[in-house]
Amino acid sequence: MMMKEVSSLSPEVIWPAKVSHVPKDIFVREDIYREELKRIFYGAEWTPVAHASEVPNVGDFKTCLVGEVPLLVTRDEESEINVMYNSCSHRGAQVETKAYGNKRRFECPYHRWNFDTRGKLIGCPLKPEDSEGFSRADYPLMKPRVAIVHGLIFVTFSEETRSIEDFLDGYEGKLANAMGGDGRLVLLGYHRLTLHANWKTYHDNDAWHAPLLHMAFRMLNWQGGKGSQFVNDTGHRGFESMLSLPKGKTMLNDNSLIEYKEANFERGSCSLHLFPLFAAVKHLDSIGLRFVNPVAVNKTELHFAYFGREDDDEEMRNHRIRQSSNLLGPCGLVSMEDAAVFQRLHIGGHAPGHQIFQKGMRGQYEIPTEFSQNDESANIPSWEYYRKIMGFEKEAR
Ligand code: FES
Ligand SMILES: [Fe+2]
Known part of the structure; x- marks a missing residue:
């Protein structure tokens, strides 16, 4: 579903004609942050x-x-x-x-x-x-x-916001999958983390970095994964990543942390990132929702909530807690490097120039529509949606 372009009174930003380029200053400018609260978080989004x-x-x-x-x-x-x-x-x-x-x-x-x-x-x-x-x-x-x-x-604070069905734009099933199948969940616990980075850095977290930054994703064979990415034109995107378990010795002394124990559920991983700022992430037997909120232009709160199923026995419950904390939480093997690298992105964001997206691009000026599991080009449609909401005009080619 396309939204109409908003152009009145937006902060001054020079947005490059190449869709593979995103200006770095939008991550660090206070005036843009205030405008984002108004147009996005208090605007017509859920x-x-x-x-x-x-x-x-x-x-x-x-x-x-x-x-x-x-x-x-x-x-x-x-x-x-x-x-x-x-x-x-x-x-x-x-x-x-x-x-x-x-x-x-x-x-x-x-x-x-x-x-x-x-x-x-x-x-x-x-x-x-x-x-x-x-x-x-x-x-x-x-x-x-x-x-x-x-x-x-x-929730939404705007009377203008489209219905939740239109907002999800056909991703209701993917949301159910990323939440473990049927939404009948039992809360296991929380972690809270403050990221010293702009909120868009979290939403923009791309697929390409997964096996390059995270050793644990390499161990789970993300690189050779046969999964896919899906995106729409209202900023949502996700993965279905078909990880596979390593055979033999790994970097772990005890491989039970990365076991799949759950029967009768599609193996692999799936996640759904909803615009502007939320992720449902199912990796192995861990089911997690990430409620993320901007606190300041340089600060973002990340609340991890972990879940099991209503009919889990005690062994399964303990396994999910261990896997959620030690694999996917803020200090988890899969995700612990993110907070540090996001902070480095924020520091680097004060230098001039653009963030460049290249992996998976076919040309530099057209919004890409097809992606493999590891392409960073899958982030471009979401950036286009953001640009339109913020009313930033593109430079002429
Ligand atoms: S009772 Fe007076 S502000 Fe709440
Ligand atoms: Fe990451």
Whole structure:
């Protein structure tokens, strides 16, 4: 699905005519970052904020940010999911500060207004004579638009945003695959990591680097993989990577870390990166959702949430926890180098010039449409979508 080009009042950027070139200054400029919050994170896109299995019981909650906007996700007494702005309906103070927990009543400390799990104002120290015409019913916590797909909870702050079906643009099945098949998940735990890099560096994480930067991907034969990449023209992309397990001795003393234990599920790996900033990643027996949020032009928060299946036995559960932490978490064998290299990209981004995408390019001026598993050209359609949202004009050829 194509979106219309936005061109009014965008920050000044010289965007090269060659689609293989992306200006480095867009990663480090404060004015562009502020504009991205407005046009992308508060604009007409959907952002995943939680999976329903993170709040399985009545009263469970989770807080998070989209850009700088605080949100509160709850499971109410009817077992329904609610997403509310985490901002008191009185004077706007942040209501809940814990990352997650369980409660039936949320109290704002400033003037003690109380809200139930649906955001309804259920108590405040105001007598009828204190305020004429005041009714609690008029002051619930406000709510953004919400959509839930296979248990994944999306929000958008714009009334203009297309439906969630149009946003996913046919990738609903790929999302289910990347979340382990059916969305019936059990939360195993979290890791949180601050990247000292711009948010686009995370979204742009390309396939080519996988076996070059990450020794562990080499061990899993990414290089010779028979997988594929898929992309659309609204910024989403993903992998189906068919890794294979090494035979014999590896760099590990104990190969049980990289075993597949799960029966009846397609072997290999799949991931889906949704624009602007989210990834569902299934590698081996690890099922992970990565909720990512920009914090500043040079800082990005990465929240890993790891899941098992409802019918896992204890051995399988422990295996998934071990594999999620030691293979795919922030210190995991597969992914530990990313944070360091992202920081180096950010430092290097202050020097002039462009980021260059070459692996898999057929010509330099046309948006590529076909990719192999390891091509970095698969990132180009997403950059084109970004350029259009930001209203950056291309230089003439
Ligand atoms: S700001 Fe929350 S009670 Fe006043
Ligand atoms: Fe990586």
